[in-house]
Amino acid sequence: MIDIKILRENPELVKTNAKRRGCDVDIDALVKLDADYRALLTEVEEMRALRNKLSKECATNPAVRDQVKAMKDTMAAKEAQSVELKAQVDAQMAWLPNFFAPDVPVGADDKGNQLLYHVGEKPQFTFKPADHQELFERLGIIDTTRGAKVAQAGFYYWSGAGAQLLDALFFWTKRELVNRGFSLFYTPCVAKEHTLFGTGYLPFFADQTYKLEGQDLALIGTSEQTLVGYHGDETLDAAKLPLAYTAFTPCWRTESGSYGKATRGIFRVHQFHKVEQIVFCRPEDSEAQHIRCLENEEHLLKQLGLHYRVVNVCDGDMGAPGYKKYDIEAWFAGFNDYREVTSNTNLTDFQARRLGIKYSDRATGQKGFCHTISATAVTDRVALAILEHYQQADGSVVVPEVLRPFTGFSRILPNGKAE
């Protein structure tokens, strides 16, 4: 949610931004709606003030009772009308996107993203590297057929050495983040509509959500929803900021409308697994915290020995809540291309306004809405990148050094066994 005062004082700014983000809310109409609402609100409040004043006289002078009674119907009608107008304003405000950082590139889609830099080198192979789908089949560590049998296409099993590799990756990642000042959480894997709205997933990505029948609950699309929602309707002590949280959860997404996109392997699926980074901070600190999360992501990928590039995501590729976003695209040897493995967004006060997450500085008296940063640490995709990066001529896959203490093995053999 943006500050409605900006809409009132500078509608052109909002209009330009809405246009750039493909938002079709009629800004002029909204400004007028809001003005109408406030005029009516003033009227209603004046009537109430009069009513309250006269009511006090009723105790000593019963005669004014009839006068107040006569006001009731008009008052009720105007009250109802103002509630209705407010609801309309709120409904439109909910669709207004966040503003962009000044350095967000212009572009239609991910092709417009600005390449910032590469890290590491592409691995060299003496053979044609397999993509992860081929590797699964060879190693028998992922099973999409049974995933579809038991659940649906888009679900899958990791098993044996593959599951152990994934386990090691997630455990190691959480440990690294804790060492870097993050508090570890286990969160609910469902959340109510208000939480999804507050984090900006509703109304913008409504069709991506798995809803639970007959309940005000949905499967989470990311632990961002439950971790940011954690501090909803709270005022945080500025002296304790920034707060950095991490959690591992499954993430569910219907991916409706994305059929046919990256269907090979398990790159785009209905359920994946993620270690997340969430930061709550003061507004002036969010740029630095955004970088902090990016550095964490890079630290992890560097330790894993993966080759990747960092991009500054363009306007056309960014969701409505985002102010600025860095994606990291790892090299997938089998795909022979870079693919997104992590995503790191500065949401400024967009979520905090919707959820009511404020900060208060006792020393200076400064108050306001927090800024939130939401960044991937690792997901299944990182494990896929590992598989493609570390495949050997003999069909085995070498485990990155840092994960070996957690896997207990250093190589996954072509038969799926580990040694």
Place this chain on the structure above:
RNA sequence: GGAGAGGUGGCUGAGUGGUCGAAAGCAGCGGUUUGCUAAACCGUCGUACAGGGUAAACCUGUACCGGGGGUUCGAAUCCCCCCCUCUCCGCCA
């Protein structure tokens, strides 16, 4: 799933129709005292929205005692529905 109890300001906790935005205590904040700390004493201390004011201070109004609806001139207080929390029993990872 069955039975009961309860939801009031940051916390504890009074308050059953107007004088209640709400007693008191604690915490917080400002001050006095003190060599320092502690204690004591005095003062202060909710949020949101709208309007005014210099986008500060501040002033005015409205709303808020879990949420929604109702009764009434007037509701924290009476009535209805819902949500949540706690306790006991049952079941169970």
